[in-house]
Amino acid sequence: MGILDLTAVQLGKAIKEKKYTALEAMEAVLEQIDKTEEDLNCYVTIDKEAALEAAKKAQEKIDAGELTGPLAGVPVAIKDNMCTKGMKTTCSSKILGNFIPQFSSEAVIKLEEAGAVIIGKTNMDEFAMGSTTETSAFGATKNPRNPEYVPGGSSGGSAAAVAADECFFALGSDTGGSIRQPASYCGVVGMKPTYGTVSRYGLIAYGSSLDQIGPLAKDVTDCATVLEVIASHDCKDSTSVKREDTDFTSALVKDVAGMKVGIPRDYFTDGLDTEVKQAILDAAKKLEEAGAIVEEFDLSLVDYAIPTYYTIAAAEASSNLERFDGVKYGYRAKEYDGLHNMYKKSRSEGFGPEVKRRIMLGSFVLSSGYYDAYYLKALKVKAMIKKAFDEAFSKYDLILGPVAPTTAPKLDSSLSDPIKMYLSDIYTISVNLAGLPGISLPCAKASNGLPIGVQMIGNVFEEKKLIRAAYTLEQILGDLELGGVRA
């Protein structure tokens, strides 16, 4: 077993035991990047020298006994919508193509304090708008399990980097499934925590009321460990929640006896691929065999989730993205005639088509005369969806279902039909609308060789139940032999 076969937690332990150094870990990752990055395009920015320098410094602190946490010396990749002080942060958009932040996002600071070492910034759908990482202004990322397929999105670069061993773990952000869906497509573990658990300070907003930062990792143990490090109550983020129960690793227990698992019938209708469906039901069966009580139920309102999500997320995005105007930072058109023309040209040239589509949609639903009919109605439906989940969680400890209707689609097959692409978010977006935690972990390999992920959804602040169930299932399933570019 080589260094790259280690999980983040295993590597952290090995460094502590002086089997490896942080520098060796970074060198191994950079070597892997040299081999596979050209084909995969997981990263937007890699600063090798800075990464090696930071690894050296981390090792010094480890040797000095200043860094003792489980992630000390472990190389990490950061999605390119999280600000990193002094390192380009682009949101995979031309409009921020030259933007270097003055400060780091809170989640990144937490990781750095824990001794994790940043490799670089991962590719994503432009401003996290997309489900394939193909809307990036810097080219698509490819799925390491089979480069003819997309890695999912919008945290496709992070998921692919983990799957391709181009990092030991990564941070992503999830507004409508952007961590869980690429984790599923790439065969890694991804988790979206309860809204308010990880500070959004420094995360370049897409849909502020839905955005959450979370880990993408090789296994559930890494996921719980990273979440424990990045969860914080941050007075710089008014939506940040004070929690006393963030010792997530304490839930890494193989035991689901008596746990009540609800399977929403509404998630297993026509649109779901039969092979995916079978894999999910098999996973549920495994949990049942391990002592869980598995039941089918009707969640309701599932069909309303997509229009509700695209109304709210687009409305918030249309306002959040107004600051990118060519005045203060970022891209400005070369030639223009007066202020309004400068705005128009800079934004027309700086944003890609999917971002423009959502800005227009969001501006429309907030317009005078349409606000009540669209935006306000969407907020009401959002509250109803939350209520439907509240009811479900009065009966079940967690909800289990698919992450996406299919395995990863082929490259260049999604963007031509955006509505179809939006519909593929159906199983993940309700979780954001209700502010719930959700985890995606690989549960099978499909006949096309691509991974299938299973999603578990918990009640607010009940990540530990998710972690316990996911850890148990992971232990039962063992190695799925997902293969890929490195294997």
Place this chain on the structure above:
Amino acid sequence: MSKNYETVIGLEVHVELATKTKIFCGCTTAFGGAPNTHTCPVCTGMPGSLPVLNKKVVEYAAAVGLATNCKITQKCKFDRKNYFYPDNPQNYQISQLYLPICRDGHVDITLADGSTKQVRIHEIHMEEDAGKLVHDEYDDVSYVDYNRSGVPLIEIVSEPDMRSAEEVIAYLEKLRQTIQYLGASDCKLQEGSMRADVNLSIREVGASEFGTRTEMKNLNSFTAITHAIEGETERQIDLLEAGKEVEQQTRRWDDNNGESYPMRSKEDAHDYRYFPDPDLVPLNISDEWLDEIRSNQPEFKEEKAIRYREEFGIPDYDIGLITDSKKLADIFEEATAECGEPKKVSNWILGETMRILKEKSLDPEDITFSPANLAKLIKLVDGGTINGSVAKEVFANIFDEDVDPEAYVEEHGLKQVNDEGALKACVEKVIADNPQSVLDYKGGKVQAIGYLVGQTMKAMKGKANPGMVNQLLKEMLDK
């Protein structure tokens, strides 16, 4: 004019709150500073930055609401007002549209004829100020300074209850006085910490419908407001008389030319696409918090006046003028506490203080001297250490530099001469030098003694005890 018209006026008043830091970040609100030095990622709209509400803003806004008889919206929210302009770094302003912090209030104003009137307040909401654009005089380039970006404002929106410039000024004076009493703002129109936009329409007396209104901006003094109201009333009446319609528009008042110019019409009105700001959680003003704000409300003019009457026994005229300004009332109370002479303190405030303020075009809020020094000055006069005219000279220095009057008198040798021998010698010389005046006096022109007193004071460089001089002169002349 063939018909009888009435002017209908409502005001939108912006007041800059006196918090030390901005509304959504920790940057200072201090005036001045090199461009963009009072800024941070939040108030310059950097990607990834988030706003956090300054609680003091809520307290000031609620205090103003309570003082103007508003209902406080204990569960209120902030909304984003979206519009593109470079002074607005996020291209949206965080304001309140759907659930403003205060609603349905009123203030009572008193007019020159002694009558009173109630002006209703529609709402008061909290919002952030914008930065400032600086256009280069020589090059075709503009700069932006975000030092003022994020400075907290409240906007006080009245109902269209005012009918004349006099009522408008009385309403503004009342708001200013109330807010200054609260310490929530210094409310200086010239410096822009209080700004009023005038919504004005005309209708025939007795009509039940309002006419089409215009909104007038750029009014930075009470005089400008009065001129603008008169000018706009005339302009609208002329239009109606000529059979034309008033167009709903925003106009800019140019006080130098006494004219207004259209800025934008209803057709180019923005669609601000207001929606609740998802970065800020709904604000919950608990009963306890509101009680605390209520219990911290100061004593306002009316209550003060009643207390002054009982406690100090000074004339109602004095009380009225002193309590018009929180600053003057504070000076009055502190100085009186030090010297125990309310009427004398009042005389100094209403006399010399007001005179100097007027002479220097200052507001009472600009006063920097300490009441203790005024009290000391009064004691010096009472004790006979200095005379009245020297006291005025010393006061001018107290006003300007807050000098300690005791030290000042000592340093400049201004002590009153009470030495009878010295005074007698001087009086004798004055009598000898002015035989004509002496003759006049003796011939029955009693007022001639005034001239002789003056001559003696002059000879004593103003420091003589005037009572004693008078006494001595009379004694000698009547001999």
